[in-house]
Amino acid sequence: MTTSPATARISVDREAVVAPIDRRIFGSFVEHLGRCVYDGIYEPGHPTANEDGFRLDVVDLVRELGSTTIRYPGGNFVSGFRWEDSVGPRDQRPVRRDLAWHSLETNQVGVDEFSRWLKLTGSELMMAVNLGTRGIEAALDLLEYCNHPSGTALSDQRIANGSPEPHDIRMWCLGNEMDGPWQTGYMTAEDYGKLAARTAQAMKAADRSLELVVCGSSGSSMPTFGDWERTVLEHAYDHVDFISCHAYYQERGGDLGSYLASSIDMQYFIETVVSTADHVGNKLKSKKKIKLSFDEWNIWYLDEHRESDEVNDEWRYAPRQLEDVYSVADAVVLGNLMITLLRNHDRVASASLAQLVNVIAPIMTEPGGAAWRQTTFFPFSVTSRLARGEVLKPRIDAGTYATAVYGDAPLVDSVVTVDDGAAAVFLVNRSLTDPITVTVDVSELGVDTVAEAVTMWDDDVYAKNTLADQERVGLKTLDGAVLDGGMLTVTLPPVSWSAISLA
Ligand code: AHR
Numbered sequence: 001m002t003t004s005p006a007t008a009r010i011s012v013d014r015e016a017v018v019a020p021i022d023r024r025i026f027g028s029f030v031e032h033l034g035r036c037v038y039d040g041i042y043e044p045g046h047p048t049a050n051e052d053g054f055r056l057d058v059v060d061l062v063r064e065l066g067s068t069t070i071r072y073p074g075g076n077f078v079s080g081f082r083w084e085d086s087v088g089p090r091d092q093r094p095v096r097r098d099l100a101w102h103s104l105e106t107n108q109v110g111v112d113e114f115s116r117w118l119k120l121t122g123s124e125l126m127m128a129v130n131l132g133t134r135g136i137e138a139a140l141d142l143l144e145y146c147n148h149p150s151g152t153a154l155s156d157q158r159i160a161n162g163s164p165e166p167h168d169i170r171m172w173c174l175g176n177e178m179d180g181p182w183q184t185g186y187m188t189a190e191d192y193g194k195l196a197a198r199t200a201q202a203m204k205a206a207d208r209s210l211e212l213v214v215c216g217s218s219g220s221s222m223p224t225f226g227d228w229e230r231t232v233l234e235h236a237y238d239h240v241d242f243i244s245c246h247a248y249y250q251e252r253g254g255d256l257g258s259y260l261a262s263s264i265d266m267q268y269f270i271e272t273v274v275s276t277a278d279h280v281g282n283k284l285k286s287k288k289k290i291k292l293s294f295d296e297w298n299i300w301y302l303d304e305h306r307e308s309d310e311v312n313d314e315w316r317y318a319p320r321q322l323e324d325v326y327s328v329a330d331a332v333v334l335g336n337l338m339i340t341l342l343r344n345h346d347r348v349a350s351a352s353l354a355q356l357v358n359v360i361a362p363i364m365t366e367p368g369g370a371a372w373r374q375t376t377f378f379p380f381s382v383t384s385r386l387a388r389g390e391v392l393k394p395r396i397d398a399g400t401y402a403t404a405v406y407g408d409a410p411l412v413d414s415v416v417t418v419d420d421g422a423a424a425v426f427l428v429n430r431s432l433t434d435p436i437t438v439t440v441d442v443s444e445l446g447v448d449t450v451a452e453a454v455t456m457w458d459d460d461v462y463a464k465n466t467l468a469d470q471e472r473v474g475l476k477t478l479d480g481a482v483l484d485g486g487m488l489t490v491t492l493p494p495v496s497w498s499a500i501s502l503a
Contacts, residue, residue: 020391021389079131127169129173213240215243217229220265277292342417372467382454389418393415423501427499432494434494452500
């Protein structure tokens with residue numbers, strides 16, 4: 001039940017700047033998992049494949065999605081990965097068992113091929129090193145292979161392998177989810193903090209300008225959440241730049257109302273990690289502030305996957321794993337999570353939607369066949385395209401609705417960006433039943449025209465795009481958006497995400 005009439009007011013103070021937009025907030029994630037790489041971005045023999053075996057129809061969709069940095073090659077996969085297997089002549093690369101996802105890794109795609117793929121998509125590489133089964137030496141070797149120009153054993157090996165220019169990778173993740181018992185080589189916070197600090201120190205001895213991400217908790221529901229961050233940062237604070245956050249959401253038990261308010265959990269997560277990091281920084285009397293890399297976030301129907309037999313005893317190549325099909329409601333939640341990331345952009349400087357193709361992904365493919373957009377594709381691509389310049393934190397005056405998980409939750413959520421004569425307003429209506437008419441005071445933003453107004457909404461909140469019906473759901477025009485005398489008025493359909501671009 002809602003507690004107020006279906007209207008809301010938002011005011012935007014031009015001075016309420018959260019941060020200038022760092023494009024890395026629109027990052028994504030490609031893991032050697034299921035059909036993300038193999039039979040996803042890479043499918044030699046597909047009619048659109050290029051000479052490297054990369055599907056160009058998928059490349060086009062990635063460009064349209066607007067993802068920037070791409071975290072690679074895992075995820076849980078990285079904790080058993082020997083990077084040397086995946087470089088050099090393809091016919092000599094070994095097939096290995098990937099214990100994380102119980103599948104076969106052919107190593108036909110490695111850092112050299114993936115860097116070429118990134119040139120096609122116009123994205124930047126964010127590399128993870130294996131701190132599960134390996135350690136400092138392998139991390140340093142990979143760094144030398146990727147970034148050293150020439151004249152050393154490993155840089156010359158890269159050149160001989162057909163990559164004359166260094167890959168020049170700026171951001172590096174020090175392992176993945178090292179707190180999780182499912183992780184190959186998982187550790188206590190104490191052990192990981194020491195290893196991460198030593199690895200970071202050594203990597204920065206090679207290149208002081210690298211940006212390093214230390215593993216935070218693999219989720220805010222971990223029993224060690226908070227303590228993990230504190231202990232790890234007590235060891236590694238001086239040597240790292242970011243701490244990671246991972247969060248996945250799903251609708252549980254038919255409780256759509258709580259699910260639509262998932263951003264409240266993300267906000268709590270961010271605030272907890274920021275205050276823990278600042279506590280350690282203050283204790284160490286450090287002038288540096290640790291930034292957050294929200295390098296895994298998405299909707300993931302994890303409970304259902306736990307019950308399925310996707311990971312079974314067979315050793316399979318590119319099995320169908322984690323192939324969630326997303327609804328309109330999922331897209332609304334995803335759009336709201338992006339609003340939350342932007343509203344915390346002063347500390348969340350980088351983020352990666354996990355993942356990019358087939359595996360809990362905005363883009364789906366069929367072997368030998370089509371590639372198409374999931375519902376979640378749309379809020380991501382529109383936000384990446386329209387959010388420019390600086391993020392502003394609006395003041396939102398809206399009613400609330402009762403949720404089982406979060407208590408009373410605001411019906412409307414929003415963030416605003418502004419850029420030299422242009423602005424964008426992103427809005428969510430979480431009401432299950434009512435349209436809400438929102439008035440946004442944008443008089444301080446120097447805009448007077450509605451350039452574009454789109455919404456993700458449907459009569460059926462569970463409508464999806466599938467192989468059989470790839471365009472069932474798309475963006476709709478948000479009719480009736482009016483900007484008059486500095487006041488923008490829009491009516492948001494129930495369970496909707498919308499974006500309005502102003503010029
Ligand atoms: O994104 C899927 C998996 O989720 C990643 O491999 C892991 O880091 C996380 O648990």
